Amino acid sequence: MLKFALKNMAIKKMQVILITLSIVISAGIAVLAFNVATQVDEGITNNAGYYSAIVGPAGSSTQLAMNSMYFTDEPVGTVPYSIVTTLQQDSRVTQVIPFAMADNYNGYGVVGTTPAFLQSKDLRVGEMFAADETLQAVVGSNIAKYNSLEVGDVIYTSHSANGSDLHTKGITIVGILKESHSSYDNIVFTQLKTLWEMHEHGEQEENSAEEHHHTHGTVCAVLVNTKTPGFAMQLVEEYDGKIITADDGDNTTLQAIEPMSVVRDVLNDADDTKYIVFVLCAVILVMNIMIISIITLLNMYHSAKEISLMRLIGISMKRINLLYVIQNGIMGLCAVILAFFVSRGCMVLMNDYVESMGVVLNMSKVYAAEFLILLAVFIISVLPTVIWTFSMSKKDGITD
């Protein structure tokens, strides 16, 4: 039966290829949209809930949250390090993590912080940089992989994005993070003092004017955890809009945010987009279902002569039903398997875009709902044949 079904498909190969492609496109789009939207959603949410509040310079709250949690965009600006000290002395606060972002290594961002910033991340090899040392770094897994870096190697960061303006002081890699499929895979983490040291050196250079954001004693943001959510709200109220005066007499206006609410706003916007994408996918899917059904029914209509011939020589409708269900089942199965791999291929292409949101897509991440989508598409691809042959059985196409 299977052999005959394959032979029968071979003689209609163009038709078979077109139907299969049609199913691949519709199923591939549906699976891709679902997987990417879910991974982006999960990636953003997982990072956002970790900190109670973020204090930084006045400006865009989204930019402050996205930069300090997902390393996207440029820092809003800098605030004096004295804010860190003040917050550390606050009894409502349990954890204070300074955050600065400057320079790059081969295009990868460099973050100056404390080991506490990476406490939730596992090291694949090596150890965490020491809080009281300088010029040590822990690098993300992608950086190590694509630059063939190992523990003990020395890297040179640069002021400029094209890497032409290298710092003369090297940073020794002491550890490499385990792959986390997040933006942490693409960042160099070092001590805050390392960044300051680099920029003391930078200030001596001719183009030091470009580096005014990262002068000694400043940070881009301060990540804070409080004893209770209520204390976080109090801190945000206190620090948001507060003006402080630095040692050099410059006034800085602060902003304080609750990252979860900022990210929730971002996600709400993203959700609207996601739903639009889902609706479009649904429309495409429905159209494709109709096309698949019409093509399949036309296929069956054209096969009516073949069916009638088989009936005349005595092949039962039961066997004929089975033959066509097998044929369409093979097409549907090949199509959904192809659709799965096509969706993964598209994810590779989409990764660069999604990385800008601080999320690295994991190709091997598969959701149960994806199988449901593929199963639904498979059933839809076989169903018209079953209905057609069932109705043919009822009528029994040979008599009178």
Added chain:
Amino acid sequence: MIQIQSLGKQFQNETQITYRDMIFETGRSYMLLGASGCGKSTLLNMIAGVLSPTTGTILIDGKDMTAASQKVKDRFRIEKIGYIFQDFKLINEMTVADNIGILRLEGIDISGMDEMLEALDIFEKKDAKIKHLSGGQKQRVAIARALVKRPDIILADEPTGNLNFAIGEQVIRQLVEVSKGKTLIAVTHDDRLAKYFDEVIDMNEMTSGMQDVPSGKEDC
């Protein structure tokens, strides 16, 4: 033995054909002659279980096939009857072997295919597609498919209808040869082929009422 008793068929266009009682003995060959529309093909279709009679019975080896379910008729047709159609009923895009291989869908043994194709001088075309064969070759493939399962009854509806006389005569000679020992009922217009059959039945005398036959169609 096939017994036709009080058989009648009414079509949707109100045309009705009534058959006189007939008996086809096992192991003999019969040629049905008659004008277009006299009911020759209809009789073959009813014996094969492709059409259901409106009245009367068809007894095959004593069993009333008209009362049987379509499933039983299908099984009987695939196992016991070799039906050769005027227009061959072959799948053009498939090879000779695959067209005969269709029977395997119902578990029919086709191990005698090569032998049958050789007997019909068509073995060298076994792997050729039907669309590349001549009319005579197609007819031989249709005969091979009908006979490869070693049926008890062979029904041939205008087996030479699409062939010139020389080729048609050769096909009939081969058909009668390979059908020896079985019941062969062949419908034809050409009385020059009568010499190859044990008995010739003039269907004009065996039926009353005529079918409307579309212009150009000879299968009544």
